[in-house]
Amino acid sequence: MLRNIDEVTIPDSNIVQDAQSIVHEYGNELIWNHSNRVYLFGEIKGHQDNLKYDKELLYITALFHDLGLTNQYSSDDLRFEVDGANAVRQFLDTYNYDERDLQLAWDAIALHTTLGVAEHKENNVALLYHGVGMDVMGDNWNQYSDEIRKAIVxxxxxxxxxxxxxxxxxxxxxxxxxxxxxxxxxxVIKYFEPEYPQNNFCSCILRSKWEQ
Structure with a gap:
């Protein structure tokens, strides 16, 4: 088990610096700190599980994964995860990333809240999901030493x-x-709006135009 945060590096390149600038400009301290913790938890899991993945792409997707919550990137009608995924695709496309990596980055952000699916995708997708899960809900808590958790926080x-x-x-x-x-x-909607009439999958089936 990794115990020294100094063994974990945050990628540094022109594209990383540009991505960081976007988070500083359109995000806030909450998103900045959370996104960096997400990367570090994902990176450490990838290191400890001896996985192959693109570290720079993992960091950039960690930075962008919640930008769909911001005024700059939020749409009127898409899931916030998709807004963030669209934002990272547009950003990476200006750096001539190939289509495979564009799709990998898009999937990582679009699926980062999709339980039961993301962890079975490519390593970059799964590690972003695990990093988010650790920071938000404490998933895989015991895979991280006390020293690492304290150092990251x-x-x-x-x-x-x-x-x-x-x-x-x-x-x-x-x-x-x-x-x-x-x-x-x-x-989250139910937490703040207990009376909100949430849709229901069974109702969608029963209200469909099919007779049977």
């Missing part, structure tokens, strides 16, 4: 993250609650 503080991130989710898609149907973010 010291470098990128959590503050009142548990409450703040739920609020950030809500603020990011309260104008389009219908986009949370069928995914875990519907719980």
């Amino acid at each position: 010291t470098k990128f503080p959590r503050g009142n993250f548990k409450k703040d991130v739920i609020k950030a989710f809500y603020e990011g898609f309260k104008h389009k609650p219908e986009t949370t149907f069928g995914n875990i973010k519907s719980d």
